[in-house]
Amino acid sequence: MARPIFVTFAAGSTGPWTIDSITPVVGSWTLAEASHLAVFENVRASGAAAWALRGVTSNERYVTTSERAALTAVQEDLGRPEATSAALIPIRKTDAWWDLPQDTRRAILEERSHHIATGLDYLPAIARRLHHSRELAEPFDFLTWFEFAPSATADFDSLLTRLRATEEWTYVDREVDIRLSR
């Protein structure tokens, strides 16, 4: 887990994932239509792409020791055979968010918005991996990739609805919701 994984999400006419929809959620920024998505790890994606978003896994920024234990007890890895549905949710947060001290960001994220606890409610059905993009001069700050069985789609929508209603989300100024299947 310690070593960062450099991930490129490349949309185009080929790739193992079919793009079912691309929907702007916050702000007017969106991504060009494309039929397929490929996910490259630790390689420079080559060839023509409609668009490509890059991110890197990193150390946890907010999760405490006890929260880590609760998460690792139940969370599943990416790549489960039954997880044929996926979502890629790029978001950007405001300058006001990034200017807050660590303790204030933590309080908003968890004590007041329950981001970690809410995610825990949907484990192990929904697997996720967070990628950081802010330090890569990308158009988004985070790319979160989710995988789940098609039967968990309503649960996944519920998770997003709950997160988007939080105080934390008032600091999100750009969000796109990309749904995929394979």
Place this chain on the structure above:
Amino acid sequence: MARPIFVTFAAGSTGPWTIDSITPVVGSWTLAEASHLAVFENVRASGAAAWALRGVTSNERYVTTSERAALTAVQEDLGRPEATSAALIPIRKTDAWWDLPQDTRRAILEERSHHIATGLDYLPAIARRLHHSRELAEPFDFLTWFEFAPSATADFDSLLTRLRATEEWTYVDREVDIRLSR
């Protein structure tokens, strides 16, 4: 402060800073000898360089609201005319460090190693800027740039001695100490 600044430290035969010494402190990794250093912000450094290290400013990872207030009350900016001495200290931390949860890293860094409080003791004489490199696939995790008047050199050495004696520093597995003047 919110927007990341992408910084390249390029060593070669030209640049405003003269490199006075390059000393490996932890580990055997070092950097080739060069006579000068140039610091580029938000531009891709061009031309031949002996070596170049890249980093990006980012949000604070550990500083609390009260610590932020104490720091901003006394810290000085880079670029003071009298600050003709500088140091560039690249460090890398172990995988064990990066695998620790946020609360444990914070406890080691400040409650047990007093990193923030120690730095505060040397303000405003020593100005600093932290650059993150871990998410850029660089050979170091952090590049810290310090500027001070030559008369503050002994104080700067004292600051480094205190930090290097901490529990936090047991997680540092690569460190180089580069001194410069202009």
